[in-house]
Amino acid sequence: MKRLTIIFALLATLGLTAWKLSSNKENVEKKVYQPDVNQKVGVTTAVAELRNLSQENEFLGSFTPNREIEIKPLAGGEVIQLPINEGQGVRAGQLIAKLDDEQIRFQIEALQVTLEGYQNDLKRYEVLVKGDAVPAVNLERTQLSIRGTQAQIKQLKKQLENTVITTPFSGIVTSKMIEKGSVVSMGAPIAKITDISALKLLVNIPEKSINQFRVGQSISIETQVYPNVYFNGKVNMVGVEGDAAHNYPVEIIVQNGNNNPLKAGMYGSIVNENKLKSQTLSVPRQAIVGSTKKAQVYIIENGKAILKDVTIGATTNEYYEITKGIKSGDQVIVSGQINLQNGTPVVAQ
Known part of the structure; x- marks a missing residue:
């Protein structure tokens, strides 16, 4: 009898628990938001169209002197x-x-006196040798002495110039x-001379952008010292060896002027435009959902958001090239995708 009482009590407890859980589930479901499948979602759109894709890259460097030398005597x-x-x-x-240079001048003067004596001896020996009065070897020795003395005088004159x-x-x-x-x-x-009639802007360019630069290329340069003033520079050198971070040095020559004079050590920046594609189908970057490897976009067809798989090509800071999946003129959704599913009714705002 006691065992039956326990069994009935357990069954009653289980039944009460099941009823309570079912009641809680109904209450929760009543509180959960159930979207109206016929209600239109407001979205922002853009047109997929042909564009000239280009990428602007800004690089910062510092100016160094055109020439600089330490004067050493x-x-x-x-x-x-x-x-x-x-x-x-x-x-x-x-x-x-x-x-x-006083000592050097004294030495030169002394050698010139010696040279004059050798030259007088030479004249006498030339006469005596013709009459067989002295051996010819005396004449040869005097000639060699003259040449040696002349060489010493030249050496001292060079020291005098120095x-x-x-x-x-x-x-x-x-x-x-x-x-x-x-x-x-x-x-x-004894002194350092710096030439800033022209300056060199040295910029380290990442590997992915180094092919945008070539020797002789004209580039516009901005500085923090003169806002909204642009200096014309010309690429003088493109490095052929990168550093550990795969950056390559590029040297740009800028002529200095009196109106907005530049100084060595100042910062300069360049903005280089890289033309990627001409007249290619593209959409704003905000239109892409998912990853770039498995990209998708929502387009509007008959008032509904239709999810399309697309293939991405070239990219810029603003646009993605679309090589497959949609066509020119399609209306793509660029904001509001978080509230969308394939087939959701939408209205462009």
């Missing part, structure tokens, strides 16, 4: 003239520094390492 000695200051403009061939230090090209004195009265050694830098 080919002789050593005391600096007796230094007519330059930092920031000063200099012309090609202008005096930068003058070294003391005491005058001039600029190899026009530019600005950007650094002065010594002062008048300093004693310098051969090869020690």
